[in-house]
Amino acid sequence: MKPSANVEGEQTAVHFDAVTKRFDDVVALNAVTLGVGRSEFVTLLGPSGCGKTTLLKLAAGFLGPDGGSISIEGKRMNDIPTYQRGIGMMFQNYALFPHMSVAENVAYGLKTRRVPRVERDKRVADALALVKLKGMENRKPRQLSGGQQQRVALARALVINPTVLLLDEPFSALDKSLRTSMQVELREIQRKLGLTTIFVTHDQGEALSMSDRVAVMSEGRIRQLGRPVDVYRSPADPFVASFVGDNNRLRGQLVSMQAKQAIVALGDALVKVSGESLSGLEKSAAVDLFVRPEQFSVVAPEEPCAIKGSVVAQIYQGGHVDLQIECAGERLLVRSPGEQAVLRWPMGAPVGIGIQADRCSAFPAA
Ligand SMILES: Nc1ncnc2c1ncn2[C@@H]1O[C@H](COP(=O)(O)OP(=O)(O)OP(=O)(O)O)[C@@H](O)[C@H]1O
Numbered sequence: 001m002k003p004s005a006n007v008e009g010e011q012t013a014v015h016f017d018a019v020t021k022r023f024d025d026v027v028a029l030n031a032v033t034l035g036v037g038r039s040e041f042v043t044l045l046g047p048s049g050c051g052k053t054t055l056l057k058l059a060a061g062f063l064g065p066d067g068g069s070i071s072i073e074g075k076r077m078n079d080i081p082t083y084q085r086g087i088g089m090m091f092q093n094y095a096l097f098p099h100m101s102v103a104e105n106v107a108y109g110l111k112t113r114r115v116p117r118v119e120r121d122k123r124v125a126d127a128l129a130l131v132k133l134k135g136m137e138n139r140k141p142r143q144l145s146g147g148q149q150q151r152v153a154l155a156r157a158l159v160i161n162p163t164v165l166l167l168d169e170p171f172s173a174l175d176k177s178l179r180t181s182m183q184v185e186l187r188e189i190q191r192k193l194g195l196t197t198i199f200v201t202h203d204q205g206e207a208l209s210m211s212d213r214v215a216v217m218s219e220g221r222i223r224q225l226g227r228p229v230d231v232y233r234s235p236a237d238p239f240v241a242s243f244v245g246d247n248n249r250l251r252g253q254l255v256s257m258q259a260k261q262a263i264v265a266l267g268d269a270l271v272k273v274s275g276e277s278l279s280g281l282e283k284s285a286a287v288d289l290f291v292r293p294e295q296f297s298v299v300a301p302e303e304p305c306a307i308k309g310s311v312v313a314q315i316y317q318g319g320h321v322d323l324q325i326e327c328a329g330e331r332l333l334v335r336s337p338g339e340q341a342v343l344r345w346p347m348g349a350p351v352g353i354g355i356q357a358d359r360c361s362a363f364p365a366a
């Protein structure tokens, strides 16, 4: 990958160029190249141990790279200490100082930077207003809810007017509804300030809903970098297809290949997929077809081309119903909008499954 391949060179705020990091014999990051645009919100998404925190720590200067370079606003950072990088941070365990009040916690970074008292007070008040904690200045962290503590940590990161905001799973300890409202609020604040942000999560829903672009990582590498819609609709490889969103993997057979489009047979059904990921395959080759649960529909079993199966589980989700349907020994996940599916296709019912034939992805069989 070329440096800055995905953002305009002069607009790049943070640039990782072929960054490698090893811990003894573990390669935590393997030649990672990533450009984050100014004011952009980029999320690092990947399973535990893939190197997300390590990449953030390298940006912050808590760790140094074994190879490659990191620059912020065009300036090489490899040998610049953390406090000179203009970084605001919020980590997985956002340890507030328990003996300090909310205001003192937020003021801490300004004190260490020797910002004069009057300016400090004003900036602390502004930061607390931004995260909606006005009136709580004198409380201690133990007198706050989890969500409020999270806001203090965010205010503490924002108060230094950072060039870049680094957030490592900041909401993982919060319950679902609080997490959703904090996600929305963070995004509003980030947009308002135009703050370049790198956000880490292993929650794909969080990544898809919040980001301008998502970098999907696995084993120290970026597997795909793209807008949420691209990563979801056009995964670059089977790992991304399986990791981002729910997906069904089915074995199909390549029928034909034209310039850009390939046709894959799945039983009697024919499915159109992009040809790029199958290029070089011979006709009749086995392929792995990935079909999202919402691309399936339940139909009568005698419909032409339907995959035949029977309902083995119903998972009521409020706005939709997830059906597990067993077909030739394999379970497929089928998403049915609304709630009629619960009554219409009861447990054990024989059903057919139809496929929306132009929205799937396919790769050579593993
Ligand atoms: N200080 C360290 N010493 C040795 N190995 C480390 C150290 N820090 C991280 N690693 C290893 O480097 C790899 C990447 O770790 P990292 O913390 O970046 O993962 P992560 O993607 O943030 O995972 P999680 O989602 O669990 O937080 C892992 O294999 C981890 O065990």
Ligand SMILES: [Mg+2]
Pocket (backbone or CB within 6 Å): 052, 053, 054, 168
């Ligand atoms: Mg981590």
